[in-house]
Amino acid sequence: MFSRRFEPPQTTKSFSKPSRSGRSSSFSKEAGVSKKRLESRRRAGTVSNAGSSDINFDNTVSPIVTLVVGQEQRIFAAHEHILCASPFFKAVLQNQMMDSQTKKISLPDEEPEVFSSILEYLYKGDYTPRLIHNKKRNTWELEQSDESGRSEATIFHHSVEGELLKDTAIYCSADKYGIEELKRVALRKQGLQSGIQASTILASARYAYANTPDTDSKLRAHYLALIIRSRNTFKRSGTMQLEMFNGGTQLFFDLFVALCNHVDDISSAVSSPRTPRSGRPF
Structure with a gap:
């Protein structure tokens, strides 16, 4: 009920070629999530729904x-010890001087x-x-998960009044809440x-830049690499032209630098003398 659709302008291009199954279009090392860590998290999660039990893994209440x-004030319930896996929620709960039965946290800017x-x-x-x-x-x-064989990749986000990649929004929220492993999972997805x-x-890239610190080297780099890799699509995009005309974000300077580095790498590869297997130059 939260995925109100946003229809992009008719001039917008789309990516028609799917990526190879199981391959990440981000940097594999930096975007990687440990299989062992993921499986251990699954084994630990014995409570399937928030509010379904008030017993934690140490058998204490x-x-x-x-x-x-969100703006619609959706109500969620979760166990305190589960939320305390996040440094953000742990700090909020520790600062709440109230009865344990009335603990409440308001997240008006979060999407349900x-x-x-x-x-x-x-x-x-x-x-x-x-x-x-x-x-x-x-x-990976x-x-x-659905009849068409695909899961919904985007959500409607009130902050941009349009569609965003769901995993990008999750990454940014995980960064805010200090859940590092979730960031790695979202980046891989x-x-x-x-x-x-x-x-x-482009909307997701703007959102990523607006909601991550300047020190972020993962999500921002993912979008720079994606745009460069899909440059044939973006250079024909009216949306991209309008984005660059409006400007005003760090995204486009970083993109310019990344493109320059990409061209420099190609030039260096072309100008470098080829060396035969014997180790002697031609």
Whole structure:
């Protein structure tokens, strides 16, 4: 009910070629998520739904925390010890001088759909669509969760009044809440998405820049690499032309630097003398 659709302008181009199954379009080392860590998180998450039990993993009573999320004030409930896996929520709860039965946190700027995925991760070690490890190919893939064989990759986000990549919004929220492993999972997942509108890519890139610190070297680099790799699509995009005309963000300077570095790398490779296997130059 939270995925109100946003129809992009007719001039917007889209990516028609899907990426190879199981391969991330982001940097594999930096975007990687440990299979061992992911599986251990899944094994630990024995409580399947927030509010379904008030017993934590040490068999002690864990208070229920009420969370009021988004402009629509959606109500969520979660165990305090689960939320305390996040440094952000741990600090908030420690500062609340109130009865344990009335703990409440308000998150008016968060999207309910994003927060639902974060809670799912905290309880189960992953969120829908789950990452599936293909043992035969030794690659990560996204599970297929609907009749069409695809999961919804975008959400409507009130801050941009349009579509964003869901994994980008989750990454930014995970950064705010200090959940580092969730950031790695979200980065890997968005690297496996394909068929995303150019306008959505640019909106998500802007959102990433606005909601991550300047020291972020993962999500921002992912978008720079994605735009450069898909340059044939973006250079024909009216949306990209309008974005660059309006400017005003760090994104486009970083993109300019990345493009220059890309051209320099190509030039260096072309100008470097070829060396035969014997080690002697031609």
